[in-house]
Amino acid sequence: MSKKRILYVEDDETLAFLTADNLEQHFEVIHSNNGAAAFKLFCEQEFDLCVLDIMLPDMDGFEIATEIRKRDTEIPIIFLSAKTMKEDRIKGLKLGADDYLVKPYSIEELILKIEIFLNRSQKKSEKVLTKYTLGSFEFEFENYILKNNSKQITLTEREASLLKLFLDNSNTVLKREKILTSLWGNDDYFSGRSLDVFISRIRKILKEEPNVKIENIPRIGFKLVID
16 A cells, blocks of 8 residues: 655654654655655645744745635644744644644654544545535535535635534534534643634625524533524
């Protein structure tokens, strides 16, 4: 069985060598130290996941992620960055990234997160197309598409997985911890903030749908209510 292909973009030579050396024990790693060159690689080759530094020459990680999402809404994207500001994390997630690790990061945690996203993608590719009805919307989970008579929206992988989790448990309270461990693999503070960002994005998409809402359940979690 061939190894999954990872596009790894990092301009720090020492960190890149150490990280790539560890990742190559599990995956096929294509490394680039330049943002523009990395995006060119993405356009020319097939990858299963992208690991992006943010501060890069020629084209930063945020710009790469923006361009990747224009071409591929499904491929998992993980940011690795020395930027610790909450605003940077939120910006990365809003651009469609699936996770954000702050340097110095644990190689073991990075490998675990990569495996989680790759396994999730593999399971999706093996399933039969799953469709849900959500008020006036139809949700095609396998295609990440949410549509009604007036519009069609392509969700990111994380948005689609979150919406599916809500739909599989509609009109039932979902604890924050369950959502976070199911989709993020942990329930720490920054994963919790990421969850809030994604819920806000889904609410915005569904705001014109009067029969559907995601309710906050104080100090417990959320509930998708479908009338």
